[in-house]
Amino acid sequence: MLPEKAIIKYSLVASCFGLLGVFLIGLYIEPGFEPLENIGEGSIGRMVKTQGYISDLRLSNTSTLFITLESQGSKIPVVKFSENSPACAKGDFVSVSGEVGSYRGSLQIVAKSIEVLN
Secondary structure, eight states, X not given: OOOHHHHHHHHHHHHHHHHHHHHHHHHHOOOOBOOGGGOOGGGTTOEEEEEEEEEEEEEOTTSEEEEEEEETTEEEEEEEEOSSOOXXXXXXXXXXXXXXXXXXXXXXXXXXXXXXXX
């Protein structure tokens, strides 16, 4: 039988490896696809991946990208805070992954990534 100190050390090391593993797995897990028209108030706080056409686009002087994503009559604002904003243009078909939130009472997606698909 192992001494109590050794058991505590092994438990601590195993816990650290477990937490590190969960963290690393979390970095690579992509959210499931969610059609734009299905994103609503119940989606707030959830990570989503959706697609649509850019119907409006603006880049602020602080490198924040603001787009309006549109698909099948549904629209949602998307914000991407990044120094490396993707090269996209109005009319591009894009895939957006990010967290659904609310800003001034309206839904929006805070994008983790934006990928031009066309």
